[in-house]
Every structure is written in C-alpha cells, then in structure tokens.
Amino acid sequence: MTNRFIEDVAKLIDDPRVAGLRSHTTYESALARTVTPPAGTLRSDGRDVEGEFELPDGTKAVTLDTWGSQASRMESAIEQVADDIGYPLIRFVDEEGALLTTSVRLSHRHADATWRAARKQLEGAGIPFLRLRDVTAQDASLLLRWFPTAPIFGWWHSHTANAQKEAKKLEKYDKETAEAFAGYARVHADSRSARLVTSEIVATDVHRRVRRAARVDTLFGPLKSSRSTGSAKSDGPSALGLGSLPPVEFSKAPIDVSYGAIEGTWFLSLTGLRRFGWGANPKIAQALVVALALLLRELTRLDGRLRAGTELIAQTNGQIQVVGHGMEAVNWSDYSLGDLMDVVRELGASVGWDGPVDVVIPADSVLGGLFKTADREAGETDPS
Template sequence: MSISASGLIAACRDTAVDAGLHIHSSLEPLGGEGSPIKPAVYEGGVYQHDRRWPPDGRAEPVDVLVVDNVPSQANRLEAALERHAGWLGLPRVVLDLSGVGALPPHLPATISGFRFPHRHADAYLRDSMLDGTPFQRTEIGRRLRDATSDHPAALLEWFPQALLFGFWQSHLAKGQSQAKLARSWISETVGYEPATTETRQLGLKGDPLNLSVEQRVQFDESDRSAWELTEEARGGGRGERLSELGHGQVPISVNDAAPGGVSFASIEQQATLSLAGLRRLTFGAEDPRNAPARAVVAAIGLFAHAAAFDRAFSLRSGCDLRSTGSTWTWLGEAGDTPVDPLDVASARELLEGCAAAAEEVGLPVGSAWPSEPLVVEPHEQLSKAIRKTYPEVDS
C-alpha cells in the first residue's frame, strides 16, 4: 500500500477515524552494531535517562538514554525543510542581519523562519521591521499574530510548519494572543540498554613545544593575540596562565572531562504523525477546506522525515547513524496496515498533489505560496542588543 494524495486527504476529513502514521527505524552506528555514539548532553554534562519497554516485546522495561529528543528532532526536520524550501516552493520568512554591523564570522547573516525557536511566535519576528514598519503592525504581521488553529489561513500561507510542529504565542504583551497548538508530529531517537553511562572522554591537549603552562601572562580578553609575559597582572588586564591562551600541554581531568560515547544494545527511532492532532486545524465544522489543509501539513511532515532521515545522517560529532530497516504503518479505520516508505521524490510528489487539491478550494498554498522570501530586519533596539553582545573589533 502506498500513501496517495487522495487517500491522505480522505483520512484527514472531519468524519474520518484514521489515527495516523507510525514510523519505526532501527539504527546502527557507522562503526557497526554496538559501536559507541554520543547521545545528547544537557546542562551539567548529563544524558537524558529513562526506562522504556523495549521494542522486542520483553516483559520488563530497560534503561535507555535519549539520543535525540523530540524538540531536537523537530529542529532537524525544519532544517531539512529549509534546505529544500526553494525546490518545494515553501514560503520563507528571513530576518536580515546585514544592517546590524560587523558580526563574528560564525554568526549567520540571516535567520530563516525555519530556524526561529518559536516559529512565527518568535521574539525575533516580533522585534522586526518590514519596509520600515514594525512587523506586527503590517497586514502580514497582524494576521500571523492573530492566527489560531481555528483561523489558520495566515499560517498555511507563511508558516505551515507551525501547524505541524506546534506553537505558543507567549511573547506578546499581557492581554494579547496566547494561542497554542500542540505538535502533531513527534519523533525521537533512543538508545536501549546502554553498556555504561559513566565513561568520560579523557585526553590531553598537546603542544609540540611543551611550553610551560605555569608561565603567567597578561592579556586583554577582547584580543587574545595581544599578550605579554609577566609575573603579575597589571593595568586591569587579566593575569592568567599561558594555558589560557591555548599554549602548553593540558591534561583533561576526570571532573572536567565530557561524557564519552556510549554503546547500546539497539538504537531506535520512533516517529508518529497524529491525524487526531491535525483535526484541531479547522475552518469550521465540515468546511471543505479542512481535509486538504490538514493533508498539506501532513505531507510537509512526511517530506521532512524523508529528507532528514532517508539516508545516513549525522546528529552531532560522534553520532553518525544509518537505518538498517524502517517500517511505516498506517493506523487506519480497518486496522494497522504496512505502507511503502516515502523517499524524497515520492514525498515531494505527495505534497504537490495535496497542495494542488488545497488550491482548488481556495487555500493559499502551492502556487499561491510567495515565490520570494519575506525579508524583515531587526528593529533598532534588537540591533543594539546584538551589537552590544558582539561589539565590533578593529581588524
């Protein structure tokens, strides 16, 4: 069985009882089964621990580490959409930072709406200008500010991903919109039965000349290339060891060492598309726009998954994975049915079919999506905050 545009739209109708789609993938490190990988590390150098029922049906839960959690996977899916937005014709909103002034080279020159932490409800968009007017006072800004799951047209036009991954308008003034929408796509990667969680990545920062790390230096934090040897700190500069400037051999102590890679009995990715969740998206009871709108949002999620995880992928340094088997199961009215996994090409075709049907009922998607990005700029105070965080350094 394959997923078609007509079938997906039918499953998205108000009267449909289909639950959604479940995707299960068994993953393996590039080094082979059991090779250590780096799970996500959180504040304090800790992993996200849990106990889960293993997928092999054993009668007891086992220890697990969450390799990549739900918000992180949503970010990866949105990044995949960003990479293919032009090819798909998806709408794009871009915050242009070129007018802020000189910024460090590691910072982006623009921030895409696919990277906004809170999607259309993000403070960066709230604090932006469009053609010299505060964004929220423009027509597009007002429509996005006031959009809800019951009034989703502006989101379908400019931020359809927000209808899939959820949002919360929590950055507006008191008494303004606090609209929320729960995510309908959930994806997570988990490592089952870690061999250990205590290993630390020990090491030694080497130095071919083995300069003395005890030598005292004075330097200005704003320019570490301008330093001098000294016995005492003078004139307000920092008096530190030479090792603070990257010279000398410095062993990494157990207390300072980062958590090391972990070997797992198995690594599994679970993803679900909830049609029950998408039914929150509505233009009104039995409105003919409901099903095509939901199907477009669902198809965006399916494309994002295929684009992000259809081939070997890298989650972070030391965490490169590939799928050794993936099953897609449709949770439908007639029971659970295996369906053919989508690749990037077939997922794009599905999205185009759903978008064409949605256009026929007047929704602002598909060819109605703006062909050029909507470019906004940070307002004066946000620009000042950025410059204060990253003051210009003379070259």
C-alpha cells in the same frame, strides 16, 4: 499522483479509529560500539546529571535527539528545497542582502519574538501580520499559506503576562519597540496548538564510558596551566594554548555510552489534525499538512550526523504505518521522496504558495536595533 494522495489521506481522516502515521527506524553508530548523548545529558558543569531513564525491563536508556531538536532538523531541511517546492520561506536579510535568519528557524513560529519585532517589515512585504497573529486552530488556513510548519510543530504565544508586567519590561525601550511587543497576544485556548509531529531518537541498554581527553605538545611538553595548578587563570605560554595537558579530571570528563540498540520513532497525529479547521478546502489542507510532514521526515531521516561522536547509520527504511485504536498497524502507501516533492509543490500552489520572500531588516528598524543592542551587550561581557 496528487489526487491519489488526497484520497489516501481523506480515507485516514474519515476513519475515527486511525490515530496517526508512525515509523520506526533502527540505527547503529558509525563508531559501532559507542554513541555520544547531547552535551549536559549525563554531566554538566562538573556535576553528574541523571540523564538516563529506566525501561520496563530494568535496563537504562538515554535520549540522543529530542522532540525539539528533531523538529529543528526537519524545519532546517526546508531551506534546502524551498525554491523547488515553492515553499513560502520568509528570509530576513540585512540591507546588504546578507541572511540574518528565516521563518523556519524561529522557535515559536509566527508567535516568536523575532517575528513580532519585524512586524513593520513583514507588512511592507505583503505578509498579513495581524491576521496571522490572530489565527486559531478553528481556521488555520492562513497559517498553511504563510507559516505551514506552525500546525505541524505547534505554536504558542509565550508572552501573555498581564499588561502591567509587560509594560514594566518595555519601559527601557523606545516607543516603536514597546508598541511592537505590547499587547501582542491574548490568552485563549485556540491561540495555541500542540505539535502534530513528534520525533525522537533513543539509545537503549546503555552503559556509561567516561572519555578523559588529554593533549600532548611534542614541542613545549607540560607547562604550568590552570588545569595543573588549580588556579582560576594562567599566564605564560600555556595561556596561549601551548603545552601538554594531562587527562581532564574524572568529574568533568564528557560521557559516551555503549548501547544495545538505537531507534528513531516518528509520529504524525491525525487525531490532532482532525481538530483543525481549514476554511473552504479542508481535504486539500489536510493532504498538504500530511504531505509536508512526510517530506520533512524523508529529507532528514538519512541525515544521521547529530554531533561529533553521534553519527548514525540507518539499518531499516522506516516504513510508514497506519496505527489506530483496536486495529493492527498496517503499512501505508509508499510515496517516494520525489512523489512527496511533487505533491507538496502542487498542493502548496493551490493554497497560494509562491516561493521564498526576502524581507529587508534595516539597521534602524525595531529588529535591527534589538539585534545591534544584543550584539553590543554580548561584546561587552567579560569572558573571564
């Protein structure tokens, strides 16, 4: 199975006409007629937001799940199968063993600020922090060993401002914290990479429906409240959450949409994959990237609960197709979820995957100290 997969991927890579692998999945809403876009898409803070976009036929569409959100869902799925496939998931835990976060939850992958702050602990766990920091697209083999989602979903060193500005920001921190963040990355074209996998879900032919929520309290009935009086605060029982409330003001009400169709599109750029260097085993590396990307898609394709009001039911199987320049789209080999798990497990082991690693973050470490400070500041904020 694995050898066949390697050969299948190699044929695609060797054909410069092939742009990538793509799938379309059609959905319907569990509510049948309406679906709820992400908060703030159409209305935010009582203001109307132009979250729709117009299609060539003049109808309007709205995004239900963005590139970033889709990537986060796929990365989160890794946590459920990491032990089964030997994935090198880095789990940050406190001194009692409670989970703080994991490597697949870091927005900038190995260039993330959280990762930087844990340098000492990562190196103590045998993870080559500095070598990972200096990885470029010219040889990303070390990323495939320790941070395989970085080539798939992209990375960039976001804090590459000039030294004086960086030093100014770090003045209020202790020496160890300042050293962890100072001079972290150089601005270099090969020190960043765009995502190889792009995925989104869009509803088309949409029309708005305002949802004016209200509440009936059968015991207390209507009480004076901030909503009914217009005051900034309320006192008495209504401040405790008691009493009926009239429908929310029209200008502040959440918005659902009716729709003509819902479609999810997933694309893996093989043009982008060809630009990576992988050291001594390029065919193994390329096959592993493709297999992992397909596995993540398969793990999340049927997870249709995006949010309340947006529970999607897949109507088609999302067949993987080869798409390219001057060629018709053709169906690609139909590997099952079990097949992909086996291929990823075997290829991962061949590049050094050895399963999840727990990294203890002490309370007096850089990351532990920042975490405590951030938590204290949040607690001191006056919610009113």
